[in-house]
Amino acid sequence: MTIAALQPNATGAQAWLRMYRSMVAIRAFEEQVNDLYTRALMPGLAHLYIGEEAVAVGVCSALHAEDYITSTHRGHGHCLAKGASADRMFAELLGKAAGYCKGKGGSMHIADPDTGNLGANAIVGGSAGIATGAAYASKTLGNGRVAVCFFGEGALGQGLLYEVMNMAQLWKLPVIYVCENNLYCEYTHFSETVAGDIVGRAKAFGMEAAAVDGQDVRAVYDAAARLVQRARDGEGPAFLLCNTYRYKGHHVGDVNREYYRPKSEEQRWMTERDPITNLQKRLVEEGFAKQADFERIQADVEEETRKAVEFALAAPYPGPSEVDQDVYA
Amino acid sequence: MPETREITFAEAVREALAEEMRRDATVHVIGEDVAEAGTPFKVLSGLVEEFGTKRVVDTPISEAGFTGIAVGAAMTGLRPVVDIMFGDFITLTMDQMANQAAKIHYMSGGKWKVPMVMRTTLGATRRSAAQHSQSLQAWLSHVPGLKVVMPSTPYDAKGLLKSAIRDDNPVVFFEDKMMYKLKGPVPKDDYAIPLGVADVKRAGTDITIIGTSSMVQVALGAATLLEKHGISAEVIDPRTTWPLDERTLIESVKKTSRAIVMDEGYLRYGVTAEIASVIAEGAFYHLDAPVRRLGAMHIPIPFAPPLEDMTVPTEQTVCDVARQMCKRA
Secondary structure (H helix, E strand, O other), X not given: OOOHHHOOOOOOHHHHHHHHHHHHHHHXXXXXXXXXXHOOOOOOOOOOOOOOHHHHHHHHOOXXXXXXXXXXXXXXXXXXXXXXXXXXXXXXXXXXXXXXXXXXXXXXXXXXXXXXXXXXXXXXXXXXXXXXXXXXXXHHHOOOOOEEEEEEHHHHHOHHHHHHHHHHHHHOOOEEEEEEEOOEEOOEEHHHOOOOOHHHHHXXXXXXXXXXXXXXXXXXXXXXXXXXXXXXXXXXXXXXXXXXXXXXXXXXXXXXXXXXXXXXXXXXXXXXXXXXXXXXXXXXXXXXXXXXXXHHHHHHHHHHHHHHHHHHHHOOOOOHHHOOOOOOO | OOOEEEEEHHHHHHHHHHHHHHHOOOEEEEEOOOOOOOOOOOOOOOHHHHHOOOXXXXXXXXXXXXXXXXXXXXXXXXXXXXXXXXXXXXXXXXXHHHHHHHHHHHHOOOOOOOOOXXXXXXXXXXXXXXXXXXXXXXXXXXXXXXXXXXXXXXXHHHHHXXXXXXXXXXXXXXXXXXHOOOEEEEEOOOOOOOOOOOEEEEOOOOEEEEEOOHHHHHHHHHHHHHHHOOOOEEEXXXXXXXXXXXXXXXXXXXXXXXXXXXXXXXXXXOHHHHHHHHHHHHHHHHOOOOOEEEEEOOOOOOOOHHHHHHOOOOHHHXXXXXXXXXXXX
């Protein structure tokens, strides 16, 4: 394949490197979360997105700033890919007043109107209605915005998803349902929880549906860009299955995982299917970038992440007077 | 005095919706059979003719789904009013109401707002058995972040529904199915009744009867019976269970020294328990008798008419309890 053939209008070397940087930033963020958590500096729960970066980055790269997303309990990657800044994210994860939600939401509830983030959601599948409702409002108001609903394959067990997919298709709403199949619903392989064909479920509604290699950010981007444009043009909703893998446990404390998946499987995904390493290799092979580019990005990201953590650690907790504020608007 | 005319409770609800929809193009009505059918109770008849099917939207039978869509649409620029035909069906929407709508403002640190209304019904004695007769206002009153409105007259229904629609929070609006044909004076001109302000429906000196929604008419009937026994009853309608106008309730009981609290929800762990506790704390040293509570029996509502009629308080029950409390039995 020639270099020219790989340079569609919206992409090209700069765009690929931007996506690469985004993925590296998410991974660096999550590694810091892991570190903060294991050093007992972070309260609560943390569900890491490491291994799945190409999904959030590929999809969000196809969105405009004013488009909407809803996210999940494993949502740090989505929020960052949609434009959240690492310092206020860390601050929120540590429960600090400078966090995106003044420390009242935490890891599973990052929300930010400025980046179109309607909120991460700690109820599996709980945001399917919200994303669909945002698309309903977009269509009503004619503002051209598209909503993306991220969810894991665990949410395929929730009835709400099918209720709103049905209405989205009936009403031709501009919403994309992005299913991240990382193979495990908590500690259970998806083959034990999902019957039949995942994409077939969306097709049963007459919905545009596709499956893509979720470890290939360019493939995710291409698929998402097509479906987003379609939705923006008034052609209705779509379903995008991204096949991916969760490198770490269900949450940071889920360390001994061999009772539900072998180490060899984890190793295989990390060495053969890593979205960052593979993009790096391909960009070099295709002449888009040199090793030095990646080293510079890595150094920049590490420095930014370090500063962001410092900011969050030094930031104060919300004052006691905040406890009953924001219950009602 | 503003010019008034006699209209029914159902007409008052319809007028409030129509006037708010004329005033504000972002107000949508969403629910099952709300358009051409105008709901099984015909409360919404005529709305679709004026506002069209884009704003009076028939949905599939998917209570959780369209409630979730309303949450997302409310966050992104609309003011949806969802219609849950029978109050019993709010159980299907509980995640969307209790975990999503109620918490989004707080979890986002006050950034996202959810200006939506859920209209639904309550009340037994319609021979509809256990799944179409419940009064579940306590469930929603229990959740911080929600407001709960329980009008008892056409005047209150119209004025409170306008405030509910204009409110920037999720508001649940309970209508007594048996009250739709009740007539009362309603001003011709625009007016709104603030949420959180109780109304003295009848002034009295010997005992305070606090009633919500359907129980207000029962309380007023009982007050008339009590008059014949020389007992002067004050009837107070909190109008909203949250926010709760504690001051008006406490002041009345300080004056009369006796209180009966009535609500058609199940007696156990219900609205009456909360209000009785407010009175016990606020007016303890003024009480001449323990606060009494009257509500639905703690059983599924039976179908057989003679059995069903036993499950809810009647004017005679209230009268007997009041006479015992005033030692004039």
